[in-house]
Amino acid sequence: MEIHLLSFNFIAFLLFISFIINSLVKGWKKSNSLDKHKNLPPSPWKLPVIGHLHHMMGPLPHRSLKNLATKYGPIMHLKLGEVYTIVISSRQIAKQVLTTHDLAIADRPESIGMKILWYDYTDIAFSPYNDYWRQMRKVCIVELLSNKNVRSFSHIRLDETSHLIKSIQSSSGELINLTSKIFSFMSSITSRAAFGELLKDQETLITFMKKGVALAAGFDLADFFPSVKFLKYVTWNKFNLVKMRRQLDSILDVIIAEHKDVLATGKTSNGELGGEDIVDVLLRLKESGELGIPITNDNVKAIIFDMFTGGTETSTTAMDWTMAELMRNPRVMAKAQAEIRQAFNGKKTIEESDVQKLQYLKLIIKESLRVHPVVPLLPRACREECVVDGYTIPKKAKVTVNIWALGRDPEYWDEPEIFKPERFENTSVEFLGNNFEYIPFGSGRRFCPGMSFALANIEYPLAQLLYHFNWKLPKGMTPNNMDMTELLGISGMRKKNLYLTATPYQPLVDG
Template sequence: MGVPPHRALSKLSKQYGPIIHLKLGEVSSIVISSREIAKKVLTVNDLAIADRPESIGMETLWYDYKDLAFSPYNEHWKQMRKICIMEILSNKNVRSYGHIRHDEISKLVRSIRSHGGEPFNVTDMLLSYTSSVTARAAFGGILKEQDTLINFMKIGVALAGGFELADLYPSLKFLQIFSWNKYQLLKMRRKLDSILDVMLNEHKHKLAREKRDNEELVSENIVDVLLRKQQSEDLDVAITDDNIKAIIFDMFTAGSETSSTTFNWLMTELMRNPQVTAKAQAEIREAFKGKKTIEESDIQKLKYLKLVIKENLRVHPAVTILPRACREECEVDGYTIPYKAKVAVNIWALGRDPQYWEEPETFKPERFENSSLDFLGNNYEYIPFGAGSRFCPGMNFGLANIEVPLAQLLYHFDWKLPHGMNSDDLDMSEMPGVSVQRKNKLYVIATPYNPPIEG
């Protein structure tokens, strides 16, 4: 279609209406672009349309759908979601990773200072930060092969989210045999296995040693939790090593790539809208006047900063299209949706629809000032984390990895574009994939701001 899918589908919806049936090869795809119909899909028909679409990319890279994000709605998915919500991604667990964020934010600030007012690539720096936080929360430390893992993730996610002819003709099995994407993804999967198998075995030996020596486990990382649950006797479905590896790849992809993509768009919008940056900085510097740094518990004071993040999620949701698939035939808005049909809720189009938003193309955090709209899946014109049974369980983890570092970066530095550039020169082109990234990396200049310290 020549343009990113969310934009192409939005254009089609403006021409043909808020619910469209596209026949792509052998596959029926239903595109939803209205708040009212999205609500019917994600409430009344939530369980009927609770599967994920099948694709060669997701099947190959995510261990035959043994993960959480792309798994079909079944007993395995329900069990793993419960474990993730209760023991990995709860508010308590997210808070327990606070010391990790503190360490990595300090490194980020030092790294930015080291550039001495010269232009630098903030895109890669943000990915390094989110990857380090996620790795330490997941594995208990930085992997030796972390750079390799990040590279696999970037290439693999791009391949998995790309066009695949075999996905459009699932009955023609020979297309899978000759799929170049599948060949590349299988190579990725084998390399990924070699890294994750070593990591899993190290954790198993550590846990066995602690159990043998009756050592008390001081703190658990995500792999520890999953290995402990693997040995539990009250499981409805056995947890295999492939399940654990798939879940870890979920976490690493969402916690690193998706979070850094959101953060990168946020920094881009701040560069495009210096008046927003100035207002956010004024709030932060007034609230923490005389302090050396900002603690996580202080973030609730920053009302405008939270509005900036909400507005960024409206115009740049990390996942622009919410993918579902029908587990059974159902009816939506008077139309019969067939079994196995793909259902795509265009989150990006909903967030920019002038029916619901005044000046939707303008980045204006103030629109949320006296609004009850939130991103918890109850307002269907604004669902950056999804809604219904498959609402994103990692929302709190993702937000924590953005709110605090953003406040620190705006507190400690004044920001501008490289010499000779102004906000109109910023290229806002997108690169489609599982999450929609900026096509070009963002280069900025950060000038240290040294607030007077009390005491």
């Protein structure tokens, strides 16, 4: 009986493997036949079935793609499984993609992770370019992310920064996980601004966000072979994502229910200082019928998770990298602290308006975003076939602009691997999407709507951290042996948390 069962299982396994190979080969033959009729950009050598996937075996795609671009040029064609992928690594071609062909290449690539965790692409960041996306992007910008609204959240930033400083002061002289403290700080600001209060399950949501951002990066086997339908059902990542989605639902459903309960009592809002938060706005618009495209509870949850992820992950990543670079560059740290401490000397209270005068601090943030863009690979997808730099970009092809590579290209930057904030002095280069060698917030129709919110959440707390504390690396660690590698995922978060020792700064008092 055992022998018979073993034979049966072995035969079933062989049939399963044969089915996979047969399905993949059919897909490869079909897509390979299309290559002959397209004037595609140059590409490396490829293998049957998997195409160019073997060229992506390095730990970080943006680094692998930069290395390939040095050999095959600033516009490259890769076949990652069945998926056409066009990689852009020059500012001239990036400008064509993000301006001339912006509308044609305005979609987002599909990913099993994004589909599950962001409610069938009904958020803003990963939604396809359509009427729904335009509607919801406008709602979020007007109701939460406008410059006026960002300024109105000043009291939240000041309050949470005060909590952050006190938390670090209570651990004076001890080794602290600064990355973790920044994550909690940023999530608290986002929660209070978007949801009107701190979330009871904030730490759980942060955990889901970190795992989700890693799993939803589009590097699952099913993402590379979309025509092989059964792969979507057997991938291990999908089971993890579905489990996370159920847990995410349980948290977000509570947020919505609590807001509905408060509104049912006759109150007009849940937000701080009596204003509406984003959940109030979405529920009001959902029930009023004012929207051209009606929305559901799942749509509301997609936007909620989007706002929390975007407001927390991106700002944390940028601030964490900035502190890490300051620790690696004592000269820059000393110069920044001298500017800040001179500007704040004698002030009992430091306002956000005081920070606006700190020119060198702004240069540091710009340089940090050049060397460590929050999203190393800008993802787009082609809505209709078009021609870029003389090459055909097929419909539904992924189009990836390597922001990380652009920021480190010696053609555009002097000594690009050196952290040198002074490079942004007396230059017109800005991160507003018009200088295509430097687009940390993207460009065109899908320019990051949360840029002002993110910068406001970085500048003031960073100035406070540098003013109130002198910082040291852990015993035995030097600036030269710090681990500065990134995690695999949508965002370019540091792989290892930043542990530092903070000693309170004692300003000199005259007399």
